[in-house]
Amino acid sequence: MNVLGIHVMVELKECNPGLLDDLAYIREAMTQAADAAGATIIGESFHQFNPQGVTGILAISESHLCIHTWPEYGYAAADIFTCGENFDPSKAAQILIDKLESRAPLLTEYRRGILTELAATA
Amino acid sequence: MNVLGIHVMVELKECNPGLLDDLAYIREAMTQAADAAGATIIGESFHQFNPQGVTGILAISESHLCIHTWPEYGYAAADIFTCGENFDPSKAAQILIDKLESRAPLLTEYRRGILTELAATA
Numbered sequence: 621m622n623v624l625g626i627h628v629m630v631e632l633k634e635c636n637p638g639l640l641d642d643l644a645y646i647r648e649a650m651t652q653a654a655d656a657a658g659a660t661i662i663g664e665s666f667h668q669f670n671p672q673g674v675t676g677i678l679a680i681s682e683s684h685l686c687i688h689t690w691p692e693y694g695y696a697a698a699d700i701f702t703c704g705e706n707f708d709p710s711k712a713a714q715i716l717i718d719k720l721e722s723r724a725p726l727l728t729e730y731r732r733g734i735l736t737e738l739a740a741t742a
Numbered sequence: 743m744n745v746l747g748i749h750v751m752v753e754l755k756e757c758n759p760g761l762l763d764d765l766a767y768i769r770e771a772m773t774q775a776a777d778a779a780g781a782t783i784i785g786e787s788f789h790q791f792n793p794q795g796v797t798g799i800l801a802i803s804e805s806h807l808c809i810h811t812w813p814e815y816g817y818a819a820a821d822i823f824t825c826g827e828n829f830d831p832s833k834a835a836q837i838l839i840d841k842l843e844s845r846a847p848l849l850t851e852y853r854r855g856i857l858t859e860l861a862a863t864a
């Protein structure tokens with residue numbers, strides 16, 4: 621692997637709006653996404669906003685999963701940052717797509733820490 | 743504003759490696775970054791890894807700040823997701839650049855939730 625991490629932006633458009641305002645459901649979807657992709661959860665922070673919307677963050681040994689939802693637009697913005705070779709971010713993304721019933725998802729992958737640009741200091 | 747959020751990737755290259763393995767220092771830098779940019783911190787998750795490296799996540803009312811460090815490469819990967827008009831992610835990024843003494847930072851901005859692509863459901 622020639623990068624330290626892969627950071628996937630997941631635009632979750634045309635979701636089921638009712639699901640996007642349900643903190644317990646979002647938390648379960650995020651946990652399933654992390655588990656299915658082989659991640660180890662080490663911390664979390666979930667918040668319900670008023671009048672609507674949820675933020676959910678999982679710290680994982682392999683970096684993080686975050687989601688922010690806008691039920692009024694049927695939209696959620698997720699990002700999945702992974703390092704190591706044993707974690708497949710596309711599996712986690714697919715679970716979020718399925719669980720939130722997104723009919724128009726869009727994934728963009730961003731390479732983080734390109735090794736040829738970094739000088740080892742140790 | 744024609745987007746719901748701005749997501750800034752911050753490649754922090756050529757940092758001071760000693761700072762990157764200091765959880766208390768990273769936590770203080772992240773908190774300063776959030777505060778200076780006008781964010782309200784609502785949750786956090788910080789972790790020290792063995793043999794080295796730190797993960798730090800702040801949930802903020804305006805979305806999130808995350809950082810993952812690789813002291814052995816003098817490198818940290820941060821991302822700052824903001825929604826609303828009162829938060830300037832570039833200010834938060836500059837504080838991380840300064841505090842970690844990055845001599846080769848690179849910022850990339852992603853637009854999240856482009857309104858013309860989203861149909862309001864409410």
